[in-house]
Amino acid sequence: MATILIPTPLRQYAGGQSSVDATGSSVSEVLASLTSQHPALKNHLYNDEGRLRSFVNIYVNDEDIRYLDKEKTAVAAADTLSIVPSIAGGAA
Amino acid sequence: MLTEKLQIRYPTGTNVIRIEPHPWDVMLRHALDCYPRECCGIMLGTLQDGDERTVTTAIACRNSYEGDQSDRFELDPKDQLAAQRLAREQKLEVLGFFHSHPDCDSYFSATDLANSWPWYSNVVISIVGGALNRAKAFRANETQTESTEEILTWPQS
């Protein structure tokens, strides 16, 4: 089982937990396992078309999946997935 | 107890965020060093009584926005990954983020709101003419359609 670390704002949708164990051999499978355990997370991670939201970054260990195989990136049982928010802005 | 005093002073439901001296120094120095460009960084700390926030650590980050940084910033997700890790190791929470507005007031712009996340505190430090003008803190609602100002205190505030 891979471990998914839940950022503080999303813990309220994950039963208050800071990490959740999930099954699957790819990022998409692991995230599907996560959202089946905690359905309230789905809206916060995916848009209406079922794609990962643009302001959600997923890391497998130290690597951003955008630079790997995106949601098809392979996940092993010992891997840790992190959900990292995109934050930007400016006075303009 | 301090928390009881705060509960009396502020109405229920008001969001309170307090920045300790060391992290405030880090934040202000980063804002001054980056002037006239926007700076950005991450705040770690503790939560009391459910949602009273104390910033105990501030991490000055690189502005990774590619373009004119005088009125834009972007945090590198890698820096956030490292901050999340540090928070877990030190049993702290990532409470939010800070950035500066060079020669602009402290407000939460439409760009700030659109590129924020709910729940987190966002401290905006106004630097005018290379010196601190003021700082304010804001929090976005669930749908990122509006923000509310938090009660922010720092050592010299």
Ligand SMILES: [Zn+2]
């Ligand atoms: Zn701003």
